[in-house]
């Protein structure tokens with residue numbers, strides 16, 4: 486199907502939409518890590534307020550850094566996140582089941598003492614060279630000790646500390662453990678080597694525990710959400726959820742032609758003891774439209790199964806024109822809408838917007854101008870999903 490004009494709106498015509506929120510709007514816990522491909526908290530907030538009520542279950546089956554489930558917990562809903570990438574799972578889990586500051590101080594006290602007592606000898610020869618280029622020797626030794634201490638622990642506090650570690654592992658600030666580099670993605674070791682040499686950068690000697698405290702103080706500056714959620718590490722084609730158990734899905738699936746999600750997080754994955762190449766093989770990443778649509782059929786089928794009747798499924802898509810036979814192009818949004826309808830969803834509405842260059846989701850160091858320049862959001866409904874207009878702050882008033 487081709488979506489008719491009557492269904493299409495621009496968020497600029499929605500009074501007080503997420504586009505009107507100040508830059509960097511949101512609870513500081515959203516800033517635990519920066520990760521390429523994430524949507525803004527204000528966007529998740531707006532759809533949660535419009536399409537659900539307090540106490541409802543909100544699911545993001547491709548939760549990335551956990552923006553939608555965290556926003557759900559902050560607004561009194563039960564946020565459930567799922568992501569197949571281990572780094573994304575850890576951060577989502579950390580956000581929906583966070584530790585308090587006092588728990589973190591206690592964890593540090595116990596971990597410091599235990600690491601000291603065990604007097605483990607760290608042999609840096611066993612560390613891959615590509616990891617070594619980022620760190621001062623002493624910092625790296627401490628990272629390895631904390632890593633070893635954390636790896637076989639999966640309770641809420643340990644997972645929160647892992648999330649904090651992913652947030653300080655690389656970046657430009659005084660609490661980041663690496664030489665100055667991007668926080669959003671793990672840069673290539675060769676690039677870092679040259680960059681350090683050219684700019685005569687010094688690898689900083691940091692105390693990992695002090696940096697953890699600095700990061701924790703920032704992300705917990707406004708406390709923790711009133712509600713706890715859940716996080717899963719499954720393929721989104723098979724969610725560990727009952728039929729008809731979810732009140733709202735808000736998600737952005739893997740983008741067509743974006744093949745670097747695991748590589749972009751290779752250092753974080755190393756810290757969690759995963760090889761990015763193994764993770765890469767599992768993720769749904771492809772440049773082929775037909776393979777992509779087959780994935781979407783399985784994903785949307787699963788979302789339809791877990792969603793309750795008369796509820797919405799909000800899918801944030803990049804605006805991609807996919808090449809088909811005879812050099813022709815096809816709108817990805819039309820193709821995905823058609824897949825959704827074949828499963829039983831109705832298309833309720835389509836939001837079609839441009840994204841300012843500084844807000845592009847996928848901008849990277851070498852592809853700064855290649856981020857998504859349009860955002861398309863398909864609002865599917867199973868049955869007929871009402872829009873709740875009860876939030877005095879953001880109301881759905883479409884003009885023009």
Ligand SMILES: C[S@@+](CC[C@H](N)C(=O)[O-])C[C@H]1O[C@@H](n2cnc3c(N)ncnc32)[C@H](O)[C@@H]1O
Nearest residue numbers: 523524547548549550552569570720721768769
């Ligand atoms: C566009 S990102 C989602 C970003 C997220 N909305 C945020 O704000 O951070 C897509 C996510 O899908 C995940 N992914 C890819 N294939 C998957 C699969 N088969 N099952 C579950 N997650 C998958 C990737 O790891 C990635 O985090």
